[in-house]
Amino acid sequence: MNIGLIIIGDEILSGKRQDKHLAKVIELLSARGLALAWARYVGDDRARITEALQHAFAADELVFSCGGIGATPDDHTRQCAAAALGRPLALHLEAKALILERMRDVAAEQGVPYEPERADNLHRLNMGLFPAGASIIPNPYNKIAGFSVEHVHFVPGFPVMAWPMIEWVLDHPRYAHLQGGARQRERSVIVFGAMEATLTPLMEDVEARFAGIKVFSLPSVDHPAYGRHIELGVKGDGEQALDAAFTVLRNGVLALNGQLGPELVR
DSSP states (O other): OOEEEEEEOHHHHHTSSOOOHHHHHHHHHHTTTOOOOEEEEEOSOHHHHHHHHHHHHHSSSEEEEESOOSSSTTOOHHHHHHHHHTOOEEEOHHHHHHHHHHHHHHHHHHTOOOOTTSHHHHHHGGGGEEETTOEEEOOTTTSOOEEEETTEEEEOSOHHHHHHHHHHHHTSGGGGGGSSSOOOEEEEEEEESOOHHHHHHHHHHHHHHSTTOEEEEEEEEEETTTEEEEEEEEEESOHHHHHHHHHHHHHHHHHTTOEEEEEEEO
């Protein structure tokens, strides 16, 4: 099952906030022997969010959506999820109970009366409006739940909330079968004095000879340590095939009169 990530918010696209979710989700997946297949950034535009979610629901993929599930005018994700599914929004009873519990906790912390019928508290119940048929994702930070529909999972934009909620989803028995597989490894070498066009036939030959192995080329013109160079390598799950493919790749570079620098293993 491919895994995708949607990150929602004008503040990311405008540069007001720096996205932290992409690197963290990659880290969380890697720790479980998984990898991210794709990521998409979307601003606070209902048409674009709905379109992105329609694609997510249509694909047989595990997708996380971060951001936009609050109850302010610039939060659109819950409404767009419902539109993408063609379902109404409905107050989730378990989410409602958790929101009321949070209200009670805050009132106790502040030493003020618990008033669930107060206008601002009634508005907070909107955070429990999910597409009909959704299930909740527990929020250990403040109890305001996220939600799941099929294989698409919605969490807040705040990292302190989103990341443990994503981990909860990943570690749920529903996805236990995805974990524990072979972790993908990489072997690469720094190459000097070669052009990608010259190396391309070698790269194609290695991929053709070793099933399940991918070859990659990462050129750099101003690296602080290596200067102009190409990081050339292979990645895959099988250790023996990976090592054999790397040997062929490395020897091929030498045959093309390329100069080899340090080798890297990830």
